[in-house]
Amino acid sequence: MLHAEGPLLTVDIGDRSTETTDIDEINETFIGGRGVATRLAHDRLPFDADPLGAANRLYFATGPMQSSTMSFTGRMNCTGVSPLTGGLLSSNAGGFMSRNFAATGYSAVELVGASDDLVIIHVTDTGVEFEPVPDLAGATVPETLEYIETEHGMESDHVACIGPGGENQVRFASILTSESRAFGRGGLGAVLGSKGVKAITFDGDSSPEIEIPPIQMDVHRDAATSDHIMKRQGTTSVTELANEVSALPTRYFSELEFEGVEGINGDRVEEKKFKKATCSSCAFACKLPTRDEDRGVETEGPEFETVMSFGSNAGVDDIVDVMQSNELCDRYGLDSITCGNVVSAYLASEGEFGNTELIFETVEKIAHREGIGDLLAEGIDRFHRELGVENWTVKGLDFAAHDGRTLNGQGLSYATATRGADHMFTTMYAWEYPLVDGEEAYDPTGLEGKPEMVIEQENARALEDCGIICRFSRSFMTPERLEGLFSTDYETLLDVGSTVVDLERHFNNQRGVDREDDTLPYSLPDFEAALDEYYERRGWTDEGTVPSGRVDAVASAD
Template sequence: MLHATGPLLTVDVSERSTTESDIGSVLSAFLGGRAVATALAHERIPFDADPFGPGNRAYLSTGPLQMSTTSFTGRMNMTGLSPLTDGLISTNAGGYLSRNFAATGCSVVEFVGRSEDLLAVHVTDSGVEFEEVPELAGATVPETSAYVSERHDLGPENCIAIGPAGENRVRFASVMTFDSRAFGRGGLGAVLGSKGIKCVTFAGDSAPEIEIADVQEEIHREAATSDDLMRRQGTTGSTEFINDNFALPTRYFEEYEFEGVEGIGGNAVEEKKYKKGACSQCAYACKLPTRDESAGVETEGPEFETVFSFGSSQGVGDIVDVMKANELCDEFGMDTISAGVTVAAYLKSEDAFGDAELAREVTEKIARREGIGDLLAEGVERAHGQLGVENYTVKGMEFAAHDGRVLHGQGLSYAVANRGADHMYGGMLSLEYAGDLDPQGALGKAERLVHEENRRVIRDSAIVCAFGSDYVTNDRLATLLETDYEHLLEIGARTVARERHFNNRRGKDATDDRLPYADEVPDLAAAIEEYYAARGWNSDGTVPSGALDSIPESAVGAGVAGD
């Protein structure tokens, strides 16, 4: 099997020291990216660690396909203990970082400890430098990139950085790269902030050379010649379709349809797009550089989830307002989904839906933990009681746009996902939107959900963009990785089991696998039991002793239709 290569580099910011470790056995067993980082986190982060304590570790990891020139592979993975969900979290970002990271010769970089001084860490193939940067305290992400460019002649494509939100330990703070690409969900920006890490740069000339199947040329050619709507409108191309045929959660989940959808949908975004945008080596170019000269805003996006969180969820129907909020989140370093939904909860408490200016004021207060922002920086689960609103989260994570009250398989996915109400974890939504699965009912969908969860582990470990699934099909991915698809699914199953086991050891079980609208998803409890049985887990949602690698056939999900 083709897998990532190179040592694990441990960066201890308490001691200002580094250690290289041979992790060849982990790489060969777990491919790369998310699977490798999860395996390391499971073994190396204490089960009782404080997410903001020095014992927590944050992992940046790459996969084997970042050594290639294949389209849809310009991404990286980040894993750690989340301050938002209090469990293991993995998130990935696109842009241009992955090839520069690979050029250091490392497969994984691990950050541990805590620095009393704000640091920039510079990783190269010849060593690591620790630089104290007190002048960057409170700096935005673009300001940090400008500093790195001026002092070190490195661009934002070489850098990860946190904004004020990460420094202030906002529980949904992002780690940013290329200024506008986010390791978004789960608050790993706050983890770096707690460690005193403002930014990390990567540079070198030691990327491993690999041979890869010729099918990458077919993928690249098809990506370049595709006429998909997504190439023009990104994920916003489906906004009106979802609103009209399913549900677009509106005004903090009070309503299912937004009357102002045309003002924030795909056509509105495309009108503001002024050039093409892409990730490293990708010919698909589905990114959305947008600007409005009259408003003086230029940003990348917004994508569909941000259109929901700062648009329909807040009762805001002007794409320029959503663009402004998107840019604020990028500059301050915050997940747009959690930030937007949390602000929407505040607007509901103030009876102020539709007030985009107030929403932006509150967004900035969250990043700086000023006034009401100090409460909201804790996220909806910790703030909803004082706001007097319902707790629309799972495991502490705010919901994405795809409504589990209408897409019942997606509702099941939200309930059992190890990282909470994240739409990218199980991905039942695409099957239900397309009609491949009946959106109604949760029973009988557990086996397919197991397959989709495992499949997404493979994608996040190879690493392949979610938007490339029509091009990097299951068969093609197995060919690229020089193994069979069932073997890849088994890696996925072992990774999901490790995530669950880690969370179990932190006291989490079936009581955390719940939905705030459980009574609106028929047979949810029975469907969750089906899911546990398919995974080979106990009825209380825990992984049996010794079962991290003894994976039952049902937990692999190889018998389910692929692409």
């Protein structure tokens, strides 16, 4: 089976020391990316680690496909204990850094400990350098990238960094790479900030020579020649559809349709798009550099989730306002989905939906933990009672778009996902809108037959994150092509994904997560019965815990 190659580099930030460990067996078993990082975290990270304490560890990892030139592979993985959910969480970012990471010769990099002084860590194939950067305290993401390019000649595709949000340990701070691509959900930027790390750079000339089957060229050709609407509108192409089927969260989840959708839909984004953009080696080119000359706003995006969080959910019907909110999140290093939902919760408490000046002001306050921003920086799960708003979270993570009250299978997947209410854990919504061919579609209403499908898609998404392959490859990466790429049968690949989910859940079980956490703030038909079926098919207990024997079997298989 095709897999990542290279050792683990452990960087002790406090001691300013490094260690290299052979992890060939883990790479062979877990392929790379999220799988390898999850196994390492499960084995090496204390179950009771404080997410913002020195005992937490952060793992950057790539997969075998980052040694290819195939489309949909310009991504990499980051894993740690989330300060927002309190559980083990993996986040995935696109852009151009993954190839530079692979060029260091390591398959994974582990950050341990913490620094008393703000530093940049430079990782190369010849060693690691720790650079004190006290003058970068409080610097925005663009300011940090400008410093690194000026002082070291490295462009943004070599850099993963945080802004003020991460330094101030905002629980939903992101890690930015390639200027605007984010390890977004779950607050891993705050983990980097808690370790006193402003940025980490990757450079080298030691990429592993992994032989990728020639089927990669078929995928690349199809991506280049496809006339997909996402090439023009990115994920915002689904905005109108979500609104039409009553699945677009509006005014802090109080409604499911937005009367101002025409002002923030895919057409409006396409009008503001001023050039093509992509991730490393990808011919699909679905990214969205946008600009408004009159307002002087330029950003990348917004994607659909941000259109929801800072648009319909905030009662905003002007795409330029959403663009400005998106740009502020990138500048300060904040997850735009959570930040938009947090701001929308605050607008709900103040009766100020649509107040864009208040929105921009609040984003800045959150990033710097000033005034009300200090409370909002804790996330909805921690402040909802104080503001008197509903707690629209699962396991501490606020909801994405694709509303589960309409798309019921997506609702079930929000409840079961180890990350919480994250749409990318299964992408079940694609089968319920549907965005797939009719014969593959599911009736969005009800949960009959869906637990099995949720499990299959959770496993498939975990597999992609091990590879690492972009979610938007869905129309191109058939099971047959995956078998050809990874040189094994599809069921074996899904088993890898299933094991990753088991390890994540087992880790979180040790931190107290069980059935009581697999809940929703709304009712779905036969939800408890569907949850029972889900656990049974997973081989978990009725209380949603992973039997220790399953984890022991994983260890003995390596």
